[in-house]
């Protein structure tokens with residue numbers, strides 16, 4: 001069963017207004033996906049996420065595999081039921097965390113051996129194993145197991161890494177197709193299944209990126225992600241790679257840029273034709289007291305907010321801005337209160353989700369046929 005994706009409108013600049021029909025939710029695109037690393041978007045409860053209008057959230061395969069373990073989650077009916085999230089979910093392949101978090105990793109053609117960042121125990125991840133874990137977790141969208149090429153990487157290294165990622169993409173796809181019916185909610189949802197996205201790599205080399213797209217499109221995934229960005233490269237290079245890859249991807253499949261970005265970036269990429277994005281930034285920055293607002297970035301720790309009774313963002317309609325003052329948010333932060341992370345995160349997520357809502361409206365009215 002192929003993934004159903006409708007493009008409702010396309011603008012001259014390439015931006016698309018669309019709709020992805022997933023087993024747990026029909027998602028309006030372009031969409032921003034809050035990151036719920038360990039089965040929680042840090043400091044924000046699921047009912048609040050629903051009220052904020054989040055339609056799809058991420059889970060991290062590496063983290064959930066280590067704790068509480070994918071078999072435990074499978075026995076409890078899958079990640080949706082375990083964390084009580086009725087809407088759509090996406091899991092990453094575990095590759096990015098294996099490469100960035102774990103110690104003593106050793107990569108071979110077969111897979112990656114690594115040590116847990118929690119207790120040093122030894123684990124071996126292959127494309128097949130990543131698929132098994134993601135099928136047990138049961139997110140609506142799974143990602144092919146890839147190697148995230150570091151930055152900077154010389155040409156030989158980027159070529160080698162791409163070769164590995166392409167071989168792993170085919171193995172991921174083969175294993176996924178043979179086992180996708182084993183997802184915990186397969187029967188409950190009338191035979192619906194998960195989807196699998198391929199990940200474009202190739203470092204910062206345009207021709208390698210093109211080769212990566214060509215080969216992945218031949219394999220025929222349900223959607224395509226652009227990976228290996230936001231790994232320390234300058235922003236203009238990120239943009240250059242996205243601009244190179246986007247027009248080459250099939251117009252009738254969702255396009256996902258992983259791990260970006262700042263508010264101005266997600267808006268720009270969405271207007272270029274990116275359908276899906278995720279980033280830890282709104283919640284991570286919130287825990288450090290950084291708020292994204294219509295007036296720019298605001299560091300709530302600042303002394304000048306000590307008695308500021310205005311809302312965090314005067315233009316924001318979120319539940320935090322409607323109720324609390326800058327002075328109170330500053331006080332919570334300074335006192336190390338748990339509510340600080342919660343309120344700051346809710347506002348930042350509302351801001352990010354609001355940007356996408358605004359972009360969706362303007363893409364709908366901007367030229368093209370609808």
Ligand SMILES: [Zn+2]
Pocket residue numbers: 312313316317318319320321322346347348350351
């Ligand atoms: Zn707000």
